[in-house]
Amino acid sequence: MKALILTSVIGIATLFAGVFKMRNNSVWVPLLGLLGVMLTIVADWNTNISWYNNMVRFDNYALAFSGITIAALIFILTISIDHYKGAGNSIADIYGLMVFSVVGAIVMSSFSNLAMLFIGVEILSIPVYILAGSNRRLTSSNESALKYFLMGSFASGILLFGIALVYGATQTLDLDQIALLGPTVQSPMLTIGVLMVLSGFLFKIAAAPFHFWAPDVYEGAPGLVTAFMATIVKTAAFAAFFRLFSTAFVSEESAWFKVLWGITAATLLAGNLTALFQTKMKRLLAYSSIAHAGYMLLAMLTLNKQAGGAILLYAASYTLATIAVFAVMLLVSEAQGSDSLAKFKGLRKNNPFLAVVLAIALFSMAGIPPLAGFFSKYYLFAIALKSNLFYIVIVAIVASIIGAWYYLKSLSMAFLDSDEAPEKIEVGLPTRIVLIACVIGALILGIRPDLILHLI
């Protein structure tokens, strides 16, 4: 609860930093504030208190996922110190919106009432719609914002319709009550409600066949916002998804299990296969994020509350790798004027540091030991096999082999010799710190995955 209140206050304080025209110094307000929020999360660990008539419950699950989203925002804000150099007055507003969006992420990982869930989804989404269009001079940014807004509103509407039907069938919004009443309610209204909530979530995490918006939106939005969407929005959506379906709707498993099974397979294959044909880094990362959503859906199929740890580990390692790749991509595309894969050719020649960071991050995404990505995939597959999900694990393994192909293909670009190699790219100190932190994080989680796996 402290984290939730403090983050909201930091958001408002950030807006004031804009009022007092602190310009590029305004980033320090959210940055230092969020470090403080991290401390309160550590202080609240193992408390497990529910607040305000069980509207939110800050158990370790909620705290851990809030921690990941806040850490991701700290990384993104640190990169933005270099990236937004010389931006106008509105920079504080952008930071403020990012912080508000994370308030939504905290609500989504801690809710224990469906009303809170819906408000959390909206608080998370609406600032991101605006952030996607924050580069007003670019048509692609406007297009991305409008597309995301329209599609997202429909998804929110379907989610809300589902919540209403669930409420109609069980006459309660409380997760514990729904879990209790669920098996006794025979109403088909509950089934339809659960399926509609499921579709709303599948849209938010961009699972096939609800994924068509993702590549366009990711490509059009400003780079840092895309990193925000790929990490924070996705992690928060999964936190809420798993929290809801592993507790309240687990008794309705017969309604959604087969649907989700098919969607998981479709997501794994669609994401990885389409990514093979991409020539632009941002689109490639968009499809790769769709594919990663597929791996995390595996944990959902286990119907096992213990799978939360595996999702947490996956989200952490995916976030670290994604932020590193995005930071490198931002630097290269700024220097080269485009994010097409060809522009990465010969990166190693003049920028060995960036090339090595890119290599480690992409290796981690592809799932190559001893990096975090390997063990997070390993634990997901292991827990799925324990639940007798044999066929879907085979699909996932095939998908990750395809995935390794395009990660390594884009990586080999960076290590090829080329006459058009990028000039030496200046890497500012803040970005350098983030890149090194991501690499060290990926290594530590690869060597000691139990640090996070048994956290919750």
Add this chain to the structure above:
Amino acid sequence: MTEYIFYFLSFVSVLTALLVISARNPVHSVLYLILCFFSIAGHYILLNAQFLAIVHIIVYSGAIMVLFLFVVMLLNMNAESEPKKPMFAKLSAVIAGGSLFLVIVTALKKAEMVPVISPAESEIGLVKNLGKVLFNDFLLPFEITSVLFLSAMVGAVLLGKKELD
């Protein structure tokens, strides 16, 4: 008596909702939508939820619909300027919407009627009771919504203001 009013209002709301999507002229669409909202507000009054009915009329039929009308007029849309949609898109939309319709209808056919708490006895829709629920049971969602509105306002300013530098 209440039953007849219910059926009448339901008929009007479904009919006007259908007219909203089938009307060729966007201005007519908006006007039908206002009618649809009014009939839904009538349902709220039948459920003894006066506050909700009034808010519904003020917010939807008043504020949002007027905004809608302005946008439609400013865009100067009419039947001629409507872009031609390909047959494939129309067909897939019909199939997708139709399957959802079918699923809901079959599900609701199976659903049994739950004995409804008589709205005359429940006074949950009155302002006093609504306030009590909002500020006791749903205090946190009510307050946290302010973050949502604040970010929407900041966003409107961010997207709308002139760039000074």
